[in-house]
Each structure stands twice: as C-alpha cells, then as structure tokens.
Amino acid sequence: MGTVHHLDDHRPTTPDTEPLVTLVKDPTTGPTTPDAPPTVPPVSRAVCAARALRTAATHERTRTAGRFTVRHGMYVVGGGRIVARRAWEGRTATRYERMLRAAKAAGNLDLATEWEKSGQRFRAARHQRRMDLLSAPVKAAKGAAAGLGITAGGLLLLGIILAVANENFADLATPTLALIELVRWIVLIITVVWGPLVALGPWAALLALWGVGRHQQAAPQWVLPACAADVAAPITPSVVVTALRDLGIGPLRTAVKEMGDAGAAMLGPIRIAGCGVEVDITLPSGVATNEVQKRRRKLAENLARHEHEVFITIPQAARTVRLWIADSGALDEPLGPSPLMTDTTLTADYAKGKAPWGQDLRGDAALISLYQRHMLITGLSNQGKTAALRALALWLALDPRVEFRVADLKGVGDWGMFDGLATVLIQGPTDDHVIEATEMLEDLVKEMERRIQAPSGTVFTPLIGIVDEAQVAFMCPVVDGEKRPYGGSKATSRYFMAARKIHNQGRAVDVLLFQGTQDPTDQNLPKLVREGAHTRASLALGTESQARMALGDKAVDGGAAPNLLRPGLDKGTVVVASDGIRIPAGQAALTVRTHYISTDDAAEIATRAKSLRGGVTTLHAVDRGEERDPLMDVMTVLGDASRVLTTDVLKPLTALSEDTYGKWSHLDLKRVLDGTGAEPYKSHGRMVIDRERLFRHLANRDTDGSASAAE
Numbered sequence: 067m068g069t070v071h072h073l074d075d076h077r078p079t080t081p082d083t084e085p086l087v088t089l090v091k092d093p094t095t096g097p098t099t100p101d102a103p104p105t106v107p108p109v110s111r112a113v114c115a116a117r118a119l120r121t122a123a124t125h126e127r128t129r130t131a132g133r134f135t136v137r138h139g140m141y142v143v144g145g146g147r148i149v150a151r152r153a154w155e156g157r158t159a160t161r162y163e164r165m166l167r168a169a170k171a172a173g174n175l176d177l178a179t180e181w182e183k184s185g186q187r188f189r190a191a192r193h194q195r196r197m198d199l200l201s202a203p204v205k206a207a208k209g210a211a212a213g214l215g216i217t218a219g220g221l222l223l224l225g226i227i228l229a230v231a232n233e234n235f236a237d238l239a240t241p242t243l244a245l246i247e248l249v250r251w252i253v254l255i256i257t258v259v260w261g262p263l264v265a266l267g268p269w270a271a272l273l274a275l276w277g278v279g280r281h282q283q284a285a286p287q288w289v290l291p292a293c294a295a296d297v298a299a300p301i302t303p304s305v306v307v308t309a310l311r312d313l314g315i316g317p318l319r320t321a322v323k324e325m326g327d328a329g330a331a332m333l334g335p336i337r338i339a340g341c342g343v344e345v346d347i348t349l350p351s352g353v354a355t356n357e358v359q360k361r362r363r364k365l366a367e368n369l370a371r372h373e374h375e376v377f378i379t380i381p382q383a384a385r386t387v388r389l390w391i392a393d394s395g396a397l398d399e400p401l402g403p404s405p406l407m408t409d410t411t412l413t414a415d416y417a418k419g420k421a422p423w424g425q426d427l428r429g430d431a432a433l434i435s436l437y438q439r440h441m442l443i444t445g446l447s448n449q450g451k452t453a454a455l456r457a458l459a460l461w462l463a464l465d466p467r468v469e470f471r472v473a474d475l476k477g478v479g480d481w482g483m484f485d486g487l488a489t490v491l492i493q494g495p496t497d498d499h500v501i502e503a504t505e506m507l508e509d510l511v512k513e514m515e516r517r518i519q520a521p522s523g524t525v526f527t528p529l530i531g532i533v534d535e536a537q538v539a540f541m542c543p544v545v546d547g548e549k550r551p552y553g554g555s556k557a558t559s560r561y562f563m564a565a566r567k568i569h570n571q572g573r574a575v576d577v578l579l580f581q582g583t584q585d586p587t588d589q590n591l592p593k594l595v596r597e598g599a600h601t602r603a604s605l606a607l608g609t610e611s612q613a614r615m616a617l618g619d620k621a622v623d624g625g626a627a628p629n630l631l632r633p634g635l636d637k638g639t640v641v642v643a644s645d646g647i648r649i650p651a652g653q654a655a656l657t658v659r660t661h662y663i664s665t666d667d668a669a670e671i672a673t674r675a676k677s678l679r680g681g682v683t684t685l686h687a688v689d690r691g692e693e694r695d696p697l698m699d700v701m702t703v704l705g706d707a708s709r710v711l712t713t714d715v716l717k718p719l720t721a722l723s724e725d726t727y728g729k730w731s732h733l734d735l736k737r738v739l740d741g742t743g744a745e746p747y748k749s750h751g752r753m754v755i756d757r758e759r760l761f762r763h764l765a766n767r768d769t770d771g772s773a774s775a776a777e
C-alpha cells in the first residue's frame with residue numbers, strides 16, 4: 067500500500083530521499099506513512115555512488131581521454147619494440163631469414179634463392195668481422211702508440227719552429243701547453259652539461275621511441291584515432307596486405323605474419339584502373355581464391371571502402387585474385403551522356419558493329435556486339451532495365467536493315483518512340499496484350515522456320531523481337547480454345563514454347579529475342595528461357611539465388627554479384643555475362659555503368675533512326691487475316707432471341723468465321739463482352755447473353771464512334 071500512497075503523494079520531496087526508487091528497489095523496507103519522513107537506507111547512497119562512478123567512467127570524454135593516454139603510451143612501447151627489432155635485425159641474419167620465409171610463402175622460389183644467397187653472404191662477412199675482432203686489441207694498441215708518437219712529435223716540431231721564429235726557448239712547450247689547456251676546457255664543459263644531459267637523456271630517448279611508434283601507428287586498433295581509418299585512405303601495399311591479413315583466413319594470416327613487412331611480395335604492381343586501382347594478389351599456398359571472394363564485405367571494410375566499391379575476380383594465373391578497388395565515392399559520380407545522344411551522325415552495323423552501352427569500372431568504353439545473340443536483362447523494379455535494354459535497341463535502330471517487333475507488357479509509353487520504327491508495337495499489361503505478344507512471338511517462329519527452309523546462302527535481314535516485362539507473359543493465367551495456357555512453362559505453354567523455339571533456332575537466321583524481366587523467380591522466368599539467352603545482364607537484384615537465375619552459376623561463381631549492387635543507388639549499372647563484350651581474361655562477367663537515355667532523348671534518337679529508313683507502318687495488334695468485329699458477330703448470332711445460352715453462341719460464331727472463332731472458348735466470349743454491360747450472366751442456372759443489353763452497347767459505341775469521327 068505504501069507504494070500506492072507515495073505515488074499519489076504530491077508533496078515535494080528532497081532530491082536525495084528518492085522515495086519511489088527506494089520503495090521499488092527495496093520492498094523489504096516496510097510500509098511508510100505519509101507523516102513519517104521517508105527513511106533513506108544506506109544502500110541507496112551506495113547505488114547512487116556506483117551509478118555516478120559508472121556514468122563518469124563511461125562518459126565519452128573519459129573514454130576519449132583514456133584512449134588518448136593508452137594510445138600515446140603504446141606508441142612508446144611499440145616504438146621501443148620496433149627500434150629493438152631493427153637493432154636486432156641489423157646485427158643478425160633475422161631479416162634475411164624473414165624475407166626467405168616470405169618468398170617461400172608467396173611461392174616465389176627464385177626470390178627465395180636470392181635471399182638465401184644474401185643471407186649466406188651476410189654470415190660470411192660477419193664471421194670475417196668476428197675473426198678480425200680477435201686481433202683488434204693489439205692493432206688498436208699499436209695504432210694508439212703510433213698516434214701518440216706522431217702527435218707528440220708534431221707538437222714538438224711546432225714548438226721548435228715557434229722557438230726559432232720568436233728566438234725564445236720557452237716557446238718550445240707552447241703547442242703542448244695549448245693542447246693541455248684545450249683538454250682542460252673540454253673537461254670543464256662536460257662537467258657543467260653532464261648533469262642536465264643525464265637528466266634529459268632518457269626523456270629524449272623516450273621521445274624518439276614515441277616518434278617511431280607514432281609514425282608506424284604501433285598501437286592497438288581500438289585506441290587509434292578515427293582518422294587512422296580514413297575513408298579516402300589511398301591503397302598502398304601495406305594497406306592491402308593488412309586487409310588480407312585481417313580477413314579471418316587462418317593460413318593467410320599466418321603467412322602474412324611470417325612475411326611481416328615483406329607481405330607485399332604477394333602483390334603485383336598497384337595500377338590505376340579507371341576510377342580506382344587494380345592489383346593482383348598471389349595467395350600463399352593453402353589459401354583458395356574463393357575463400358577471399360566469399361569475404362568481399364570484410365575485405366572492402368578492411369580497405370576502408372563500401373562492399374560495392376571492391377570487386378574480386380579470378381584472373382588466369384593460378385592462385386591469384388584480382389582486386390579492383392574504387393576511389394572512395396567515385397562510383398556514385400554520374401556517367402556522361404550516351405554517344406547516341408552526343409554524336410548525331412552515328413549509325414550502326416548489326417553484324418560488325420558494337421553498341422556503346424556505357425563504361426566498365428576501369429573507365430573503358432563498354433561496347434557490346436548484339437550480332438546473333440539472344441538477350442535477357444533482369445533486375446529489381448525501377449533500376450533502369452527498360453532504359454538499358456532500350457539503349458541497345460536504339461543503337462540497333464540506327465542500322466536501317468533491322469526490323470523490330472516490340473511488345474511492352476507494362477505499356478506506359480517506355481517504347482512509344484518505336485511507333486513508326488517497329489513493324490509491331492504492342493503496349494499494355496492485360497491478358498489481351500499477353501495474347502498479342504504471344505502471337506507476335508509465334509509469328510517470329512513462323513518467319514524463323516521459313517528462313518531455315520530457305521536455300522543455303524540466303525542473306526536475311528535481322529529481325530529482333532523485344533518483349534519488355536516478359537514476366538507478365540509467363541504469369542498470364544489465360545487458356546486458349548484448345549486449353550493451351552499462354553503463360554507458364556509447360557510443354558503446352560504458348561509464350562514459353564515460342565520463346566524456346568526462337569532461342570533454339572533463331573540465332574543462325576538472325577531472328578533474335580530480347581527479353582526484359584523483373585525480379586526473377588522460377589515461375590516468372592523459367593530456367594530454360596533464362597539459359598537460352600547468349601547475353602545475360604542484370605541490374606541490382608535481391609539475392610544471390612536471383613543472381614544465379616539472371617546470369618547463370620558460372621558467372622556468379624566467377625565473382626559476378628548483381629545482388630550486391632545497391633538498389634536505387636546503382637541504377638543503370640549492369641553486370642553482363644556475354645561473349646559479345648570484352649571481358650578481361652579469367653573473369654566471367656563485366657560490370658558496366660550504362661549511359662542513361664531518358665524517354666525524351668530516346669524519342670530524339672528514334673526520330674533519327676526513322677529518317678534513316680523509309681516509313682514503317684506499325685501494327686498495334688498482330689494481323690490475324692480478315693478483320694472481324696466480334697461484338698457485331700455475336701449480335702448477328704443472337705438474332706431476334708432476347709436471351710441466348712452462351713453455349714449456343716459459340717457454334718454459329720464458328721460458322722461465321724472458322725478462322726476467327728474456330729478456337730474460341732467461353733472465356734474468349736466473356737473477354738469480348740467484358741465492359742460492354744452485356745456480359746454473360748446466370749439465368750435459371752445457365753449462362754446467357756442478353757440481346758437488348760448488347761444492342762444498347764453497340765448503339766452507344768456507334769454513336770460515340772461517329773461523334774468522335776465528326777470532331
């Protein structure tokens with residue numbers, strides 16, 4: 067009850083009584099009454115003191131001061147260690163042995179032999195010096211005696227000359243006395259400064275050790291100032307070796323420790339490469355290249371970089387990894403405009419030319435050949451997939467021989483500029499659009515088969531089918547009259563089978579398929595379709611398994627990692643696996659920052675492409691022979707009856723046009739009637755169509771049509 071009472075008691079309390087805390091902390095103190103002054107148990111003071119002590123000890127200023135003290139103390143200790151080691155190494159063969167071990171660990175046997183020989187030479191010279199030392203005292207005594215004799219003789223001679231010159235016999239001893247006076251003065255000076263020298267000497271020595279330690283940053287990492295790990299730290303051999311040592315790979319750590327300063331023997335020259343540097347590292351035996359590859363983030367952080375700023379590839383040389391390390395922040399700089407925009411006279415050559423797509427990380431132009439290669443580009447939503455794919459198509463459009471058939475299953479106008487350039491342009495996300503896109507692909511298959519049967523040697527113009535947002539097609543649930551699904555990846559799936567056929571046989575007759583898809587899964591991008599593309603490119607993706615879907619196992623195992631691109635920040639950066647682009651030997655993929663061509667700029671390029679070719683008439687639906695008006699045909703079939711069963715409509719429709727309605731199902735009927743107000747509905751348990759409603763729709767449609775025509 068005491069607790070409740072105190073909670074409700076609003077009388078002022080002195081700060082050090084802390085009644086509430088005391089009651090809560092120590093329920094054994096018994097109930098308190100409002101009249102009795104609150105008791106202050108001794109434990110609360112102890113708690114307060116401990117708390118104050120802890121606050122003081124953990125305060126940021128205390129910690130900084132502590133780190134400062136430890137750091138500078140450790141500089142002296144570390145400096146002492148370094149000086150001692152240097153002195154020791156100067157007198158012994160340790161240095162040669164260390165270098166020998168380093169060269170052996172790095173697998174460089176020639177260098178090891180060199181160091182071994184140097185060590186032997188050092189030992190032989192040292193032996194000689196020691197032997198010379200045995201006879202040194204006798205030589206020194208002789209030398210001293212001779213020196214003394216010469217000096218005394220010299221002084222005497224000088225005295226004689228002085229005595230003769232001054233005609234004073236006493237001058238004979240003057241030079242000797244002057245020397246004695248000099249010695250006396252020197253002794254006097256030394257006795258005066260000796261005291262302060264002895265007092266200051268140790269401090270000067272400590273200062274020197276501190277200087278050495280500070281220069282070498284010889285203190286534990288946790289006490290070093292933050293700027294020691296400067297974000298923009300330049301990449302030096304010692305930075306790379308330390309980063310490798312601290313990767314957490316046991317044998318690598320041991321090898322680097324054995325090598326000490328000589329760990330840099332593992333590194334090739336550090337070369338400037340675009341907006342970063344590149345260095346090859348020959349790993350010591352016992353360390354596999356993929357062990358380093360797996361630790362990309364740690365390596366990057368050890369190098370004071372972000373993960374996306376370090377690329378690890380495996381070049382041809384055995385046991386070697388190649389690091390490309392970006393200058394801090396350089397990858398976030400925007401890339402200049404595309405040559406398609408800057409050079410208005412640019413034309414393209416499908417067979418021999420290469421599309422200027424962007425720049426690789428080294429800053430070299432990334433040029434890609436599209437000749438006889440199917441293409442697949444994937445990525446998360448809004449990362450620049452359409453722009454990257456469209457940039458390639460726009461370059462191809464500058465070759466007037468190339469024919470395009472485009473289905474954009476998003477349909478918000480990203481491909482609108484291909485109107486008047488492509489022979490087919492389907493734009494929209496509905497099932498109807500998927501059906502049209504499928505038919506477009508099936509037409510490509512027919513054309514491909516026709517070309518395959520043509521006499522050998524026939525030259526074909528390139529025919530490029532482009533399906534953007536192809537995942538919409540694979541996920542389409544609609545089934546045709548023969549119960550064949552448009553979507554899915556079964557042997558009966560129409561889109562899938564058409565894509566497969568083009569993949570299998572289109573290349574040789576220049577019928578190609580370019581597909582763009584989003585956020586790949588096994589369902590929206592079936593395995594066989596993924597693997598049928600010769601050029602596979604990926605923008606930022608969510609996971610490594612998606613990266614494998616996008617680029618294939620080989621590329622990912624070789625270091626391709628679109629899943630490590632940063633969604634939103636790395637827009638337009640693609641990882642490409644293709645034999646159409648120059649990929650450095652031993653690498654499986656290339657990271658390309660693509661030039662961004664906006665929709666407006668794309669329209670400008672498309673206008674130029676259109677001027678290169680005669681007018682192209684673009685079909686917005688695939689031509690299925692005679693043009694029929696399904697609603698009018700349904701109306702005809704309904705005749706005078708006010709309501710007709712849907713089952714009774716299909717047959718007469720087929721009689722009207724076998725070609726158009728022969729394969730129609732109830733679903734097709736429903737599809738054309740959707741949105742008309744005359745959709746089939748249930749009457750007495752069976753689906754019917756109402757004549758009156760359809761009539762009303764047609765009447766309105768015709769009025770609207772003539773009204774808009776009159777405008």
Ligand SMILES: Nc1ncnc2c1ncn2[C@@H]1O[C@H](COP(=O)(O)OP(=O)(O)OP(=O)(O)O)[C@@H](O)[C@H]1O
Nearest residue numbers: 446447448449450451452453584637638660661662
């Ligand atoms: N190369 C690039 N460099 C910089 N920004 C780019 C680049 N490409 C695209 N972007 C930016 O990304 C946005 C999305 O581009 P785009 O429409 O091509 O993406 P997407 O992946 O096709 O998107 P979604 O498939 O979700 O529609 C663009 O509006 C543009 O701002």
